[in-house]
Amino acid sequence: MDDVWSINAWDDLKLFFPNNRNGSRILVTTRISNLAISLGSHGPYVMNFLDEDKSWNLFCQEAFGQEDCPYPELVEIGKTIAKKCNGLPLAIVVIGGLLANSNRTPEYWESVAKNINSFSNLEYSERCLKILSLSYDNLPIHLKPCFLYMRVFPEDDEIKVSKLIKLWVAEGFLKPIRAKTLEEVGEEYLRNLVDRNLILARKWTRRGRTKTCSIHDLLRDLCLRQSHKEYFICVPKVQRIDLRNVFFWNNNMCFLCSSFPKVQRMDFPEVQVASQSTSLASLLVCDDCRIMYPNLIRLRLLRVKAYEDVDIEFLHPTKLRYLNINNEMWLNFESPSTISLLWNLQTLTLRLPYRVVLPSEIWEMPQLRHLILSGLVDLPHPIVTQDSIIMENLQTLADLRNFRCTVDVLDRFPNLKKLGIFHLERDSGGLDNLARLHKLESLTIVEKDLLSLANVTFPTSLKKLTLSICSIPWEEMTVFGSSLPNLEVLRVYHNAFNGHEWSPTEGQFPRLKILIIWRNNLVRWRAQSIHFPNLERLVLD
Numbered sequence: 415m416d417d418v419w420s421i422n423a424w425d426d427l428k429l430f431f432p433n434n435r436n437g438s439r440i441l442v443t444t445r446i447s448n449l450a451i452s453l454g455s456h457g458p459y460v461m462n463f464l465d466e467d468k469s470w471n472l473f474c475q476e477a478f479g480q481e482d483c484p485y486p487e488l489v490e491i492g493k494t495i496a497k498k499c500n501g502l503p504l505a506i507v508v509i510g511g512l513l514a515n516s517n518r519t520p521e522y523w524e525s526v527a528k529n530i531n532s533f534s535n536l537e538y539s540e541r542c543l544k545i546l547s548l549s550y551d552n553l554p555i556h557l558k559p560c561f562l563y564m565r566v567f568p569e570d571d572e573i574k575v576s577k578l579i580k581l582w583v584a585e586g587f588l589k590p591i592r593a594k595t596l597e598e599v600g601e602e603y604l605r606n607l608v609d610r611n612l613i614l615a616r617k618w619t620r621r622g623r624t625k626t627c628s629i630h631d632l633l634r635d636l637c638l639r640q641s642h643k644e645y646f647i648c649v650p651k652v653q654r655i656d657l658r659n660v661f662f663w664n665n666n667m668c669f670l671c672s673s674f675p676k677v678q679r680m681d682f683p684e685v686q687v688a689s690q691s692t693s694l695a696s697l698l699v700c701d702d703c704r705i706m707y708p709n710l711i712r713l714r715l716l717r718v719k720a721y722e723d724v725d726i727e728f729l730h731p732t733k734l735r736y737l738n739i740n741n742e743m744w745l746n747f748e749s750p751s752t753i754s755l756l757w758n759l760q761t762l763t764l765r766l767p768y769r770v771v772l773p774s775e776i777w778e779m780p781q782l783r784h785l786i787l788s789g790l791v792d793l794p795h796p797i798v799t800q801d802s803i804i805m806e807n808l809q810t811l812a813d814l815r816n817f818r819c820t821v822d823v824l825d826r827f828p829n830l831k832k833l834g835i836f837h838l839e840r841d842s843g844g845l846d847n848l849a850r851l852h853k854l855e856s857l858t859i860v861e862k863d864l865l866s867l868a869n870v871t872f873p874t875s876l877k878k879l880t881l882s883i884c885s886i887p888w889e890e891m892t893v894f895g896s897s898l899p900n901l902e903v904l905r906v907y908h909n910a911f912n913g914h915e916w917s918p919t920e921g922q923f924p925r926l927k928i929l930i931i932w933r934n935n936l937v938r939w940r941a942q943s944i945h946f947p948n949l950e951r952l953v954l955d
Contacts (some may be wrong), residue, residue, distance in 0.1 A: 476510025
C-alpha cells in the first residue's frame, strides 16, 4: 500500500487481510512518521536522503538506462547535477528523465547544472512539484501557513527553531490552545511538519528538542509557487536591520530585510505620534519584499531616532511584531523615544557589541514576549506605579546587565520563563526575590564573587540553570540539589564554584540529565551513580 495518509485508510482494508500466520506481509509506505509507527508491528524503515554515490547511481539509471555514465565528458558535470538534487530521489528522477531526452553535450548539461531550479516550467518539474504538492494539499489548514512561511529563508539555510517559532507567533499563524503558550503550540506544529517530512530536523538540543531545521530546495520552490498563488503574507510584521548597512549603504538597501539587489524606491505615510500623519517617507524596497507584501503601498511607518551623534533614523512599520537589529557600531536610542508606539511588538532582538541604553518606554509595551540582548545593553530600571502595565506576555529577558530583581519589578512579569542576569560588580541585585517567578524554567546568572547562596532563593519550576564567576563553595551545591526538584540541566562555568573537592549527597538532583563543569578548579569529585540517578550526559573541561 503506497502513500498512506491516515490510520483510517488501513482500518478500512485490514479486514480483507486476515492474519493466517502463513508468513505473508504487507508493505506500507507513508510520508508521516508517527503513522508508520502506529501501523507496523515492527519499527518502521526510515528512508534517508541518498548519499552522493547512491544519488549518482540513480541519476545514471534515469539519464542513461544503466548503472554508470557511458560518456566520459559528462561524468563530472553529471555528478554535479546529481549532487545539486540534495539526495532527494524524486528530484534525481525528474532531472535524470529530463536529461535522458535532451542533447548530451557538456554545454547543455552545464546550463542545467547552473539552473536546475529554473526548470520549473518544464513538464518534468511540473510533475515533480505536482507530486510534492500532494503533501501540501493534505496538510491541516492550521499547518499550511507555517509551511508556506519557509519561503522567507534562503536556499540551504539552517534555521534556528526558536527563531522560526517566534516568527510564526509574530505572523499570527499559531492557534491558541488552552493551558499552552503559543511557543509550545509552535513546537507541536513543527513536530507535525517534521513527521510529514516537509521540514527536515538538522540538529537537536542536549534535551532532545529540535534545535535547527531546514527545507529541501524543491519543497521551498513549492512554497514560493503556492504562496504567490494564494497571495500569502500581505502586511510586513517582521523587520531585520543591519546597522552597518544602514550607515554605509543606506541608498542601496531594502529597509525591511537589509538586502541589496534590485531595490526600488517607494513612498509610505509616516506617523510621528500616535494620532497624527506627516509627509511621505521615501524608502527603498527589494523585489522580494514587494512580491511578499502586495499591500506595501498602504504601509504606515513610525520614525525612531537611534544615534546620539550621527543623524540616523529608523522607520518601522506600525504593525511590526518582530524586530531584529544587528550592529557593530555605536547605537543609542534618543529619549524621549517613540519606540513604545510600536504597540504590537512581540520580539525585540539586539546584537550590539558596545554600550547601549534602551528607552524606559520598553516597559510599557504590553505585547512584548521576548527581549533578547547580546552585548553591552543597559535596561533602565522599570518605574513601578499603580498604572504600570503588567507584562503578562513577557517570557524571555535574556542577558540583562546590572538588572536589579526587586519585588515590584518581578511582579510585573508573572509568566517569565527565561531570565539571564549579568552583574559584573559584586552586587546580588535582588537574587533573593527570584522565587517569585513561579513559571521560570531557564536561569543564567553571571555574578562576580557571589560567594554564598545564603540569601538567594530559586523557583522550584527551574529546569535549566547556568552559573558563572560566582565563586560559591562546592559545599553549597546541596542548595540546588535539594531545592530544585525539576532541574534537568546544570551548567557550571568559569569558577562558578570555588574549591578543590565536591562530595555530592545521595537523594539530590533526582531529574538531572545534563551536567557541564567548565573551567573550575575542581580536583576531586566523589560521585557515584546513586548521586545522579538520571544523568545522561556529562561534560568535564
